[in-house]
Each structure stands twice: as structure tokens, then as C-alpha cells.
Amino acid sequence: MLWSGANSIFERDRTAQLLAEYLAAEHAEHPLASQLIIAHSHGGNIALRALHHLQMRDGSGSEVPDGAHPLVATLATPFVEIHRADFGSRPFYIRVALTMAMLFVSLILAMGLLFLVMWLVPALTARMPSDGALVIGVYEIIVCLAVGGVGWRWIVRDRQKQVAALENVTRLGELASAKRLLVIRAIDDEASLALALGTILNYATERLISGSISLFAVLTVIALFGNKWWPATISPWAYPVTLAGFIVLTFMLFGALMVSRMVHGRELARSPMECQVNTQSAPDAADLSQIVTLVSRKYVKSLRHGIYEHENCASAISDWVRAQLGAAPSVQSH
Incomplete structure (x- = not known):
């Protein structure tokens, strides 16, 4: 499954549907395995839309009891939602x-x-x-x-x-799996700016x-x-x-x-x-699992949007996944 990377709202939603189908198929084949999605930038919007499509697979809009419930970690994602508005004349x-x-x-x-x-x-x-x-x-x-x-x-x-149509394909707020969502963001992220x-x-x-x-x-x-x-x-x-x-x-x-x-x-x-x-560094969702803001304490030439290169990014994801799975957190050496 590939995403073209195009800055297209409908293209991201189509990719999210494919991701949802892939996750459902993998869960059916390995029902005891834990699924983890690590998504950067607009990949986070795709991941959350995939969660939405997984919730809608039974037609009720709620989670399927024996369906896929992946863990999702988003990195520097500008969560985009479109809403109807009245601007007068x-x-x-x-x-x-x-x-x-x-x-x-x-x-x-x-x-x-x-x-x-x-x-x-x-x-x-x-x-x-x-x-x-x-x-x-x-x-x-x-x-x-x-x-x-x-x-x-x-x-x-x-x-x-x-x-x-635009409002529908960007709906992210109604997340039944928000407790399994980790949001990692940076200060003054170039994409958000x-x-x-x-x-x-x-x-x-x-x-x-x-x-x-x-x-x-x-x-x-x-x-x-x-x-x-x-x-x-x-x-x-x-x-x-x-x-x-x-x-x-x-x-x-x-x-x-x-x-x-x-x-x-x-x-x-x-x-x-x-x-x-509506563009936010974290989605509007109740009971969001965790939000981590990574601060760069030294000058780096790389963009803040490349947050995956931050020295604490991998450990933040690892500790969160361990906490979700009930394992002991990793030990960092300083």
C-alpha cells in the first residue's frame, strides 16, 4: 500500500480506506498480535481517518468488538478538519x-x-x-x-x-480509539506555521x-x-x-x-x-492517551518538522507502547 504524498484531502482519505482494509485483513490473520502505526505529518491524518473507517465497517459508527484496534503514534501532524461556516455576504x-x-x-x-x-x-x-x-x-x-x-x-x-464532502472526509474528532493515540509534536513546527x-x-x-x-x-x-x-x-x-x-x-x-x-x-x-x-497540533478527541511536546535544547540544522530525528522521539514512542501493552518502560542512560 502506497500513498502518493500529494497534498490532496480526498487522496488522503482514499489511502486511509486502503490502510483500514489492510489493518482489518492483518488483524483477521493474526488476531492476537498488537498493531502499531507510526505516522509522520499528513500521514497522521491518514491514520486517524483509517481508524474512522475501521469504526464504520459494521455500519454503526462504533468499534467492532473483534475488530482491529491499532496503536497510533503521530509525529508533527497538522490535524486538519473542515467545517461548514457562515461568513455572511x-x-x-x-x-x-x-x-x-x-x-x-x-x-x-x-x-x-x-x-x-x-x-x-x-x-x-x-x-x-x-x-x-x-x-x-x-x-x-x-x-x-x-x-x-x-x-x-x-x-x-x-x-x-x-x-x-470535504467535511466528511476530514472528520477526525469522533475517535473511539483516542485512548490508543499518542501525539508527538514540536514547538514552531514549520508545517504548522x-x-x-x-x-x-x-x-x-x-x-x-x-x-x-x-x-x-x-x-x-x-x-x-x-x-x-x-x-x-x-x-x-x-x-x-x-x-x-x-x-x-x-x-x-x-x-x-x-x-x-x-x-x-x-x-x-x-x-x-x-x-x-481547523488546523491543530492535536485532534479534538476525548480521553486522548498522551501528548508529547519535544523541545530542541540545542541548535540543529534539520527542520522541526523532521521530528523523527529528535533524540527523544524513539524513546517516547517506545515507552508509550510499553505502557499501552502493560510492559515495563525502557531505561534511558543520560
Whole structure:
């Protein structure tokens, strides 16, 4: 059984299902043997999802009496859960801003293509009705309806199923085997810090995109009417510059939003915004067996995310396993 290592929420869940099947088969073949999973980074999310699938094998959601109950030790795992959330009108404004930017770009490209065809095919210009402005206006309306229709469908379409699917495949909190779970973590773990930074950037870019519409509206009024009110102050190029700035800023911010969401899983880059990501160094579970925070007391060049290289990591796992199995703890020499 192999995991591609891809930063994919659904890929991790599929791997967890395979792991659950493997554990169940091994337990059936060796029912008296103790199973131990040592999982690093997102491997911990896979291991906990495997526990979930093992609990669900009988269809009741509880542990099967004679089923597999492996011991699980996670190392520097950023436990990721996705929950449905209500952000008010913010997601709507974000989608409207992106739709407007796409609409403006489509109009500019469509008009450019039209004039290019008219320039390359003079006969087409000659055959155009005397009221050419009407033809161009109808052409613009068709483009607006096509792009606007696609954008509006994106805004109003049913997104609840997508959120529910993401919420389901990241459910970790309902762990009946939490007493058999060891969490080993590090201070200032690089992976956890990267996910925290992604969360902060996600919040900031969402607020900036939703606020860009109001800023664009104010600047548009100033640019369009300011040339009449203050001709010596407002340049005729004010509106084109404002429009170009709105388009570029919206696309840049939306790109940053996709990247900030992608750090938790690539599916979130294109997922609905009506969900929030919970990332913790330990899962929300009652009666968790043990949490061990390994502190580096000397400078090391290796990353803290490579916590398995810590001098006390192996002994922490060994002592915990011995305690779970009722054996005497190992003796360390100092």
C-alpha cells in the first residue's frame, strides 16, 4: 500500500480506506498480535481517518468488538478538519468581484477581436448596416449575457454538497480509539506555521477582495464625473486606469486566495468559500492517551518538522507502547 504524498484531502482519505482494509485483513490473520502505526505529518491524518473507517465497517459508527484496534503514534501532524461556516455576504461579494473582472476582460477581448476581424476583412465593414453602433451594442450584450450567465451560475449554484464532502472526509474528532493515540509534536513546527500563515492570508485576501468592489465603485464615480467637475484635476485616462487596476488587483488577490487555501489541500483552491479549516497540533478527541511536546535544547540544522530525528522521539514512542501493552518502560542512560 502506497500513498502518493500529494497534498490532496480526498487522496488522503482514499489511502486511509486502503490502510483500514489492510489493518482489518492483518488483524483477521493474526488476531492476537498488537498493531502499531507510526505516522509522520499528513500521514497522521491518514491514520486517524483509517481508524474512522475501521469504526464504520459494521455500519454503526462504533468499534467492532473483534475488530482491529491499532496503536497510533503521530509525529508533527497538522490535524486538519473542515467545517461548514457562515461568513455572511462576504463570499457573495468575492464571487461578484471576480465575475465583474472576468466580464470586463471578456468585453475588452471581444471588442478587440471584433475590430481585428473588421480590419482584416474590409468587406465585412462595408456590409455592416449604417447603424454600426447598434450591431456593436448587440454584440456586447451577447458577450455580457454569456459571461455573466456563467458567473451567476457559479454564484448561485448549489455548493452544499461540496462542503459536505470535504467535511466528511476530514472528520477526525469522533475517535473511539483516542485512548490508543499518542501525539508527538514540536514547538514552531514549520508545517504548522505554514498552515497558520495560509489561514491568515486567506482571511486577509477575502476581506480585500470583498472591499475592492466598494473602492472600485467610488473611484469609478470620481473618474467618470470628476473630469466634468474638475477637468483640470481628473485626467480622461482616470477611468481606464481605474478599470485596469480593478481587474489586475482582483485577479492577483483571487490567485493569492487560491494559494492560501491550497496549503491545507489542493481541493480547497476551487472549493466553496462557505467552509473554514481547523488546523491543530492535536485532534479534538476525548480521553486522548498522551501528548508529547519535544523541545530542541540545542541548535540543529534539520527542520522541526523532521521530528523523527529528535533524540527523544524513539524513546517516547517506545515507552508509550510499553505502557499501552502493560510492559515495563525502557531505561534511558543520560
